[in-house]
Amino acid sequence: MSAVQHAWLGHYEISSTTCTGLTFARHSHDECVIGVNLVGEEKVWLDRSEFAAGPGSITLYNPGQIQGGGAADGAPWQFVSLYVTAEQLAADLGLAQMEFDRALCFQPDLARRLATAVKGALSGDGLVRDLNEDALVLLLAEVVNLSGVRLPGTVASGKGLIGRAQELLAEHLHQALPLDRLGDELGLSKFHLLRTFQKETGLSPRQWAMQLRTRRAKGLLRKGVAASEVAHDLGFADQSHLNRHFRAAYGMTPGHYQSVLKP
Known part of the structure; x- marks a missing residue:
């Protein structure tokens, strides 16, 4: 038996799964797959190697990698997953290209925050979903950095750039301005927009x-x-x-x- 919540959040496909003894045959994805283990231990088979991912583990799979595994028969397992194309993730983080250098990171605090954002993004409240999309971009930057990918440095912003962002947000109060459109207007990736805006104002653009x-x-x-x-x-x-x-x-x-x- 398993209970699965599943949704699209902008360009991200997200899910939260609670199950017992679930296993997956060997398969692959066209997207990058980021998984967070909350309860139970997952036995992972990845490109002819095996490893275990317990609570607090973050698993990272590149597009096309052959993976499989799951929880032992009868064992409780709870995890969240996020799927996004390598091209989209690279664009959101301001990278020329995207490929994980590590398949497993044990980071309980980051795993908890990432899982909280995914679950918040499954909310029925549109604003809550939007705010958690912002949180996910910043958290994915932490995940990618831990995986061995070096992120670009902070862009020189200045108050003028943030002032322009605020003008655009004010002009679109009646209909929320999507983060990617705001970033395009300012020539910034989602990650750099969020980080720069928060540094200047203490809030995300949506907040x-x-x-x-x-x-x-x-x-x-x-x-x-x-x-x-x-x-x-x-x-x-x-x-x-x-x-x-x-x-x-x-x-x-x-x-x-x-x-x-x-x-």
Whole structure:
């Protein structure tokens, strides 16, 4: 028996699996495959060699590599997986090309954070999915670095570049600006955009856009605009989405805020 959650997140295919005694015949993938073992031990067969991956292990497979294995019969096993083409991963991280130099990394803290981001990316909440996509890009940079691939250094950004990013985000508040499109506009990979933006502001681009969206919502509510209209005009998924973020930022719902403004 096994329980599998599966979804696409932008260009990433992700899954979370909980099972008992699951095994895979020898096979290969067109994409890079990154696996995180959470519970149980996986016996791995990879290109004529064998190794074990226990909890806290991250497994890394290049496109076309022959792999197989799984958990022993009756043994509990829980893991998350991410699939992405080598070309896409290279582009997201600002690399000319992408190939893992190691098949196994034992990094329990990184494995936990990567698994948390994958599970968050399976959420039904669109904003939560977006924020976890951002987290995955940064975490994949750590994984790739551990695998032996050297990442490009930080680009010279300056406040001008981040200012332009903020202008673009502000112009698209009513409809979220995808990270790859924002990166294309600025000539940055997703990884360098995220790292540079966070260094300058302490927030990811999506987080910064949400705080601006919430701040503008406060201004419209102060003018007496209905919360449902505010939510629609500023690109919130619905009024409950506005309520949740407004309360998190200001400690009260939009309705309560408007009620205390009345004489």
